[in-house]
Amino acid sequence: MGKEVNHTRLFEEFAPVSTEEWEALIKKDLKGADYDKKLIWQTNEGINVKPYYRQEDLEDLTFLNSAPGEFPFLRGTKKQNNDWRIRQEIKVTDAVSANRKACEICAKGVDSISYQIDDQIKIDHELVKQLLKDLPLELIEVNFSAGHNSKEIIEILVESNSKLEGSVGFNPLTNLTLTGGFCKSENHSFDKAKDIVVASRELDNFRCITINGDIIHNSGATVVQELAFGLAMGAEYLTQLSKRGLDADEIASRIKFNFAVGGNYFMEIAKLRAARYLWSKVVQSFEIEDNLNAAMICHSTTSGWNKTLYDPYVNMLRTTTEAMSAIIGGTNSLTIEAFNQSFEEPTEFSKRIARNQQILLKEESYLNKIADPSAGSYYIENLSNSVIDEVWKLFLEVEEKGGYIAAFRQGFVQKMVVESAQKLDQRLAQRREILLGTNQYPNINESIDFEIDETILSPADLSAPNKEAEPLTQYRGAQAFEQLRYKTDQFAQKDERPKVFMITMGNLAMRRARAQFASNFFACAGFKTIDNNGFATVEKAIQAFRISKSAVAVICSSDEEYVEYAPELYSALKEEATFVVAGAPACMDDLKAAGISNFIHVKVNVLEELKRYQKEAGI
Numbered sequence: 001m002g003k004e005v006n007h008t009r010l011f012e013e014f015a016p017v018s019t020e021e022w023e024a025l026i027k028k029d030l031k032g033a034d035y036d037k038k039l040i041w042q043t044n045e046g047i048n049v050k051p052y053y054r055q056e057d058l059e060d061l062t063f064l065n066s067a068p069g070e071f072p073f074l075r076g077t078k079k080q081n082n083d084w085r086i087r088q089e090i091k092v093t094d095a096v097s098a099n100r101k102a103c104e105i106c107a108k109g110v111d112s113i114s115y116q117i118d119d120q121i122k123i124d125h126e127l128v129k130q131l132l133k134d135l136p137l138e139l140i141e142v143n144f145s146a147g148h149n150s151k152e153i154i155e156i157l158v159e160s161n162s163k164l165e166g167s168v169g170f171n172p173l174t175n176l177t178l179t180g181g182f183c184k185s186e187n188h189s190f191d192k193a194k195d196i197v198v199a200s201r202e203l204d205n206f207r208c209i210t211i212n213g214d215i216i217h218n219s220g221a222t223v224v225q226e227l228a229f230g231l232a233m234g235a236e237y238l239t240q241l242s243k244r245g246l247d248a249d250e251i252a253s254r255i256k257f258n259f260a261v262g263g264n265y266f267m268e269i270a271k272l273r274a275a276r277y278l279w280s281k282v283v284q285s286f287e288i289e290d291n292l293n294a295a296m297i298c299h300s301t302t303s304g305w306n307k308t309l310y311d312p313y314v315n316m317l318r319t320t321t322e323a324m325s326a327i328i329g330g331t332n333s334l335t336i337e338a339f340n341q342s343f344e345e346p347t348e349f350s351k352r353i354a355r356n357q358q359i360l361l362k363e364e365s366y367l368n369k370i371a372d373p374s375a376g377s378y379y380i381e382n383l384s385n386s387v388i389d390e391v392w393k394l395f396l397e398v399e400e401k402g403g404y405i406a407a408f409r410q411g412f413v414q415k416m417v418v419e420s421a422q423k424l425d426q427r428l429a430q431r432r433e434i435l436l437g438t439n440q441y442p443n444i445n446e447s448i449d450f451e452i453d454e455t456i457l458s459p460a461d462l463s464a465p466n467k468e469a470e471p472l473t474q475y476r477g478a479q480a481f482e483q484l485r486y487k488t489d490q491f492a493q494k495d496e497r498p499k500v501f502m503i504t505m506g507n508l509a510m511r512r513a514r515a516q517f518a519s520n521f522f523a524c525a526g527f528k529t530i531d532n533n534g535f536a537t538v539e540k541a542i543q544a545f546r547i548s549k550s551a552v553a554v555i556c557s558s559d560e561e562y563v564e565y566a567p568e569l570y571s572a573l574k575e576e577a578t579f580v581v582a583g584a585p586a587c588m589d590d591l592k593a594a595g596i597s598n599f600i601h602v603k604v605n606v607l608e609e610l611k612r613y614q615k616e617a618g619i
Contacts, residue, residue, distance in 0.1 A: 019054060019056065022052070026039070026051075039051040043264070043267060044222050044223075044264075044420070044423070044424070045222045045223055045224040045267070045387070045390060046224075046390065047224075047383070047386045047387070047390060048386075049379075049383070050382075053378035053379050053382055054378060055378065057378050057381075057382050058378060058381055058382075061381055061382070061385055063075075063277060063384075063385075064381065067079070068371035068372045068375075069371070071280055071284075071291040071292075071294060071295075072276070072277045072280035072281060072284075072294070073276040073277065073279075073280050073294070073295050073296065074273050074274070074276055074277035074384065075273070075330075075371070075372040075375060076276070076330035076371055076372045077276070077295045077296070077297070077330070077332065078330070078371055079371060080371060081368055081369060081370070081371055082327065082328075082330065082367060082368050082369065082370055082371050082372070082373060083362075083368040084326075084327055084331055084332060084333055084334055084362075084368065085111050085112035085140075085141060085332065085333035085334070086109060086110050086111055086112060086333075086334065086355065086358045086359065086362070087110070087112035087113070087114055087143070087299065087333050087334060087335045088105050088110045088112070088113065088114070088335065088351065088354070088355060089114045089116055089335065090102055090105075090113060090114065090115055090116065091116045091118075092115050092116060092117045092118065092121060092131070093118070093121075095126075095127050095130035095131050096130060098115060098131060099130055099131050099132075099133050099134070099135075102115075102131070102135060103134050103135060105355065106135060106136060106140060108352075108355060109355055109356075109358075109359045110140075110355060111139060111140045111141070112140060112141045112142075112143065112166075112333045113135070113140060113141070113142045113143065114143040114144075114145060114335070115131055115142070115143070115144050115145065115146075116145045117144060117145060117146040117149065119146075119147050119148070119149070123146065123149045123152040123153060123156070124152075124156075125156055125159075125160075128153060128156045128157065128160075129160070132162075132164075137162075137163075137164055140165075141164075141165040141166040141167075141205075141333070142164055142165075142166040143166045143167045143168070143169065144166070144167070144168045144169070145168075145169040146168060146169070147169075147170075148170075148183065148192070150168040150169070150170040150196055150208060151170075151192070151195055151196045151199055153168055154168060154196060154199045154200050154203065154206070154208060155199055157203060157206070158199065158200075158202045158203060162203070163204070163205075164203070164205070164206065165205040165206070166205075166206060166207075167206060167207040167208065167210065167256050168196070168206075168207075168208050168210075169210040170192070170193060170196050170208055170209055170210065171209070171210045171211065171212055172189035172190070172192075172193065173211070173233045173236060173237070173404060173405070174210070174211075174212045174215060175189075176405065176408060176469075176471075177212075177215055177216070177408065177413075177471060177472050178215060178462045178471050178472060178474070179462050179463060179464035179467060179471050180463055180464055180467025180468060180469050180470055180471035181464045181466055181467045181468045181469070186405065190240040190241065190244065191244070193209060193237065193240070193241060194241055194244045194245075194246060196208045196209070197209065197241065197246060197250065197251065197254050198246075200254060201250075206254075207253075207254050207255060207256035207297060208254050209237055209251075209254050209255045209256070210255075210256050210257075210258060211230055211233045211234050211237070211255060211256070211257045211258065212230075212233075212258045213226045213227065213229070213230030213233075213257060213258060213259045213260070214226075214258050214259055214260035214301055214304075215472065215474060216229050216230065216417065216472070217259070217260035217262060217303060217305060218260060218303065218304045218305050218474040218475075219417050219421060219472040219473060219474050219475070220305065220417060220418075220420055220421025220422075220424050220425070220475065220477070221416075221417045221420050221421070222420050223262070223264070223267050223268070223270075223271045223387065224387065224390045224391050224394055225394065225416055225417055225420060226259065226260065226271070227259075227271055227274065227275055227278070227387070227391045228391045228392075228394035228395045228398065229394075229398065229404065229413055229417075230257060230259065230275070231275070231278055231279060231282055231391070231395050232395055232398040232399070232403065232404040232407070233404050234255060234257070234279060234282060235282055235395075235399065235403065235404070236403050236404040236405060237251065237255060238251050238252065238282070238283070238286050239403060242286065248283065248286035248287065248288045248293075249288045249289055249290055249293045252283045252286075252288060252293045252294060253293045255297075256297045256298070256299060257275065257279070257296055257297070257298045257299070258298075258299045258300075258301065259271070259272065259275065259298060259299075259300050259301075259331075260300070260301055260302070260303045260304070260305070261300045261301070261302055261303060261322045261323070261325050261326040261329075261331075262303040262305065262306060262322065263303065263306050263318055263321065263322060265321055265324070265325050266325075266379065266380060266383055267383065267387070268322065268325035268326065268329060269325050269328050269329040269374055269380055269383075270329070270380055270383040270384040270386075270387045271329065271387060272298060272300070272325075272326065272329030272330055272331060273329055273330065273374070273380075273384045273387075274384050274387040274388045274391060275296060275298065276295070276296045276298070276330070277384075277388055278388060278391055278392060278395070279294065279296040280294040280295070280296070282395075297332050298330075298331050298332050298333075299331065299332060299333045299334070299335070300326035300329075300331040300333070300334045300335070301334075301335045301337065302318070302319040302322045302323060302326075302335070302336050302337045303318075303322060304337065304341070304342060304474070304476060305475070305476055305477050306318060306435060306476070306477055306478075307337070307339075307341070307342045307476060307478070308342075308435055308437060308438045308476070308478040308482070309342065309343045309448075309452075309456065309457075309478065309482045309486075310437055310438055310442065310443070310446060310448075310478075310482060310485060311436070311437025311438065311442065311443045311446060312339050312340055312343070313339060314436050314437050315339035315340075315342075316339045316353060316357070319336045319337065319339065319354070319357060320357055320361075322336075323336050323357060323358060323361060324361065324367070327361060327367045327368075328367065328373050328374050329374070330372065334358060336354040336355075336357050336358055337354065338350035338351050338353070338354045339353065339354070342456070342476060343452070343456045394416075397412075398412070398413075408469055409468060409469045411469065411470065413472070414469070414470050414471075414472060417472055421475075424477060425477070425480065426605075428477055428478075428480075428481070428607070429480070429605045429606055429607035429608065430603070430604070430605055430606065431602070431606050433477075435477060435478050435481070438478045438481045438482065438524070439478075439481050439524055439606060439607075440520060440524070441520055442485075442520065442523045442524050444519075444523045444528075444529065447489045447492065447526065448486055448489045449489065449492075449493060451490075452486070454486075456482075457479050457482050457483045457486060458475075458479065458483075459473045459474065459475035459479070460473065460474050460475065461473060480607055481524060481607060484524070484525050484526075484607065484610055484611060484614065485524065485525055485526040486526075487526075487614065487619055488525055488526030488527065488614065488619055489526050491618075491619045492526070495618075497526070497527070497528045498527045498528065498550075498551040498552065498614075498617040498618075498619070499527070499528045499529075499530055499548060499549065499550035499551055499552070500518070500519075500522040500527045500528065500529045500530065500550060500551070500552040500553075500554060501530045501532075501544075501545050501548050501550035501552065501553050501554065501577075502515040502518060502519065502529065502530060502531045502532050502554050502556050503532070503535065503541045503545065503553055503554060503555045503556065503565075503569060504531070504532050504533070504534045504535065504556045504557070505534060505535050505538075505541060505555070505556070505557045505561065505565050506557040506558055506561035506565065507557060507558035507560075507561060508534070510556075510557060510558035510559075510561075511534060511556045511557050511558070512556075514556040514557070514582035514583050515531055515532075515554075515556040515582070517582060517583075517600075517602075518554045518556060518580070518582040518600060519531055521600050521606065521610075522552065522554075522610070522613070524606065524610060525610040525613065525614055527552070527613075527617075530548055530550060532544070538565060538568050538569055538572075541569065542569065542572050542573065545573065545577070546576070550577060551577060551578065551616075551617045552577055552578045552579075552580060552613065552617070553569070553573050553577045553578070553579050553580065554580045554581075554582050554600075555569055555579070555580070555581050555582065556582045559583070559585040559586050559587060562581060562583075562585045562587055562591065563587050563590065566581055566591050566594075566596060567591065567594040567596070570594065570595060570596050574595065578598060578613065578616050578617075579596060579598060580598040580599070580600055581596060581598065581599045581600075582600055582601075583599070583600075583601050584599060584601040584603065
């Protein structure tokens, strides 16, 4: 007789735990500490994130009833998979070499070409024909960035009966945002936009109006701002072109969005999901006939804001996680910028790495296989809903001011983005926001011993001479720290690099922790740091310091031992060096009374403090 089979499911042996029970246990473990302060995380967007989510948190989310590929498209525009196009940009200086490069990279896995055509290049049949020569047009998309020459490209494609899939990037609102004005006038720009849409009617799979939310992001904006202002641009095109006689279905079917994707992994996934949902609602409000025209087609580009000049290979790690966010969020196409894009012309090596990052995510990680891979995640679904709520509030504010153009002319957009950028800069300066290798854990063996174009270290001012409003300024968050460190590197070409000597004494754990903190602190400015195993006496520490010929002496010990060591060391070295105490000891007031004024700890503004130490070192 066979064995009796026990069909009891594993988890039936465990009683369910209610939210109330979890909360009671958490409060017990907190031992009276404030729940919100300890466990609720507030994002830069002002969204409160709970420490955990449960199935019951999904109950009020109405968008969960839709399937991938269905209105309102929060779950993506693709029904069967999560495939995306791998894009690479090509600068067109001459058509033959540009086409040769396009054919080469298509053979290496790229299926979305973006031709960046200079305004000075003449657009004609021969140019377009050459750019498309020998490309597998039935398998790829081709995008053209040609500014006011966009219409000419479309007309040539129509005349050649091209069935090409792709886009041209006509974007007068991008010009307004970055330069402060329209090329000629508002009316001229939107009249031209209408002409371009009309010209593209015979190209079924071609988008001709581009909305660049990425320029908002790269000016220091939050996710909510990038999305709300990007949607407001889209609504502006719908409004302006509707006034010019086009119907909403046609307009919406010709618009493509470009978004940046930053380093906040889950937030960026939620951003793209929220973007599709909200755009479908915006388009629907214009009384479209076909809901499929409300599907957002979105291209994503890895963030420029968080990329660094120093320790640049870390940029590869940043772009990989950013790419994963964009893909899981359901982007239609993706550009991974080369790790050295922000400070030099990308090399063949860096462009190959950028391509292969996407190919690995597709061919080895299989991120293209499952439609809406984040579906059902309690956290991501709730985060998507929170982003939707916050973005919609800001979008309505813009609409109440008369739309994107009116809000921009009033300075509303700029004020919000600048405030956000300043908060981010402050967080970087205080190391509450980390750029690895720049404001924390710098590579102490790295230096730039050659002259670089210093525009790399400064925000880009693209203001037009006839601007009607202040433009947004794109920049990289690392630039202020990079300016600081590059200044030291330049100084070290003529003079000895300033040295910082760690006087480690007393309690082993405290002196090691504080010496590591201080070494990282000063290395962010390019100072040479000299660590030590520890000194048995003040006399031996002073002797070793003098032999080192350092400019800065940092005492690293415990709070209790500072009372004894710090005043004696300060008295002996105050005429020879800048004397610094690592930490914010309880005896700080007593040490200040003894004449010590320099303390470095987690609450100081690292950037401003380093500028001061740099100045004291004669840099």
